[in-house]
Amino acid sequence: MAAGSCSCASDMYRCDEERGCVCKDGLDCEGGTQFIDFASLSQAQDEGAASHARTVSIIATVLLLALIVTVLAVLYYR
Numbered sequence: 001m002a003a004g005s006c007s008c009a010s011d012m013y014r015c016d017e018e019r020g021c022v023c024k025d026g027l028d029c030e031g032g033t034q035f036i037d038f039a040s041l042s043q044a045q046d047e048g049a050a051s052h053a054r055t056v057s058i059i060a061t062v063l064l065l066a067l068i069v070t071v072l073a074v075l076y077y078r
Contacts, residue, residue: 008014008021016022 006015006020012024013021014024
């Protein structure tokens, strides 16, 4: 587990490299372990941004082609 790859429910826990969130010594903790894979979250955001950019480029291409067809039609029927 990479450093910073777990997020603990409160300050009663510490992030262990192998086991995730574990109760600090001497405290009575009742559950609360939560694993967050920050690398996969970052990758999902990058995929979302790439999908958005792809959508924008497709729309721009369609609009450009529509403009070209319109200009050619106007020139032809003039």
